[in-house]
Amino acid sequence: MAGQRTRSTLPKDEARRRYIELAELAVLEQIRADAETLDRESIPVGPFARLDANALAASVGKTRGSITNLFGSQAALQAETMDLAMSARDWIDRIEYPEPGDQPTADAWIDALLAAESARGPQRGADPASTYAFLWAIWLTAVPYGLWSERIRQPSMDEHAQWVSRLELVLADAIAHFDLETVDGSARDLAEAFASLIEGVWLNQCLTDRHPSEPDEPISTLLRRAGRTLWRGGTAPRS
Helix, strand or coil: CCCCCCCCCCCHHHHHHHHHHHHHHHHHHHHHHHHHHHHHCCCCCHHHHHCCHHHHHHCCCCCHHHHHHHHCCHHHHHHHHHHHHHCCHHHHHCCCCCCHHHCCCHHHHHHHHHHHHHHHCCCCCCCCCCCHHHHHHHHHCCHHHHHCCHHHHHHHHHHHHHHHHHHHHHHHHHHHHCCEEECCCCHHHHHHHHHHHHHHHHHHHCCCCECCCCCCCEHHHHHHHHHHHHHHHHEEECC
């Protein structure tokens, strides 16, 4: 009969995989649609949209009316919370880096720097807290929307540029202190590489507190070893 649907002849496992692929595409299409809406009006997305004003007020012995008085609505609270997570520029200014003069060698200084950066990042299994590490983790939940939303993308890019500029100054100071020079690049290039490395390891730190390839070692070892390799490859004694 014309137009009659025919039963799928695909094996069950293959048919399941095909539907999962279609579902993945549907999820991406929904994220894109939400992201495009987000640029037209202030709406919360992802976990921000599930933030419950009633439960939040009750946690401090208040009623939802206290939040309504301050924000006007639950949606406004959700959107402002998301905005804060998208831009954490104040946290960058608070970072305290080790002084080169406090370390005997350049390797010791870079090791101290990276140990501190590991400690500053998210930690597997830690309790939620209002810190940069967990704000960074919250930001990850909105990253997919940044593929299509300027509102999500721009604050994150501004923060990245601010952090790299700070790292550039810190690295340049250490390079001068230890009488080194950069190899095939600049302090800015080295700062960009370190920023990418640090955030890459932070992703691992969300999932494990041990070295992914060496379970007897803490996760900080991964960042310290990789960072030393990067530092030694990117700097050399001044000619």
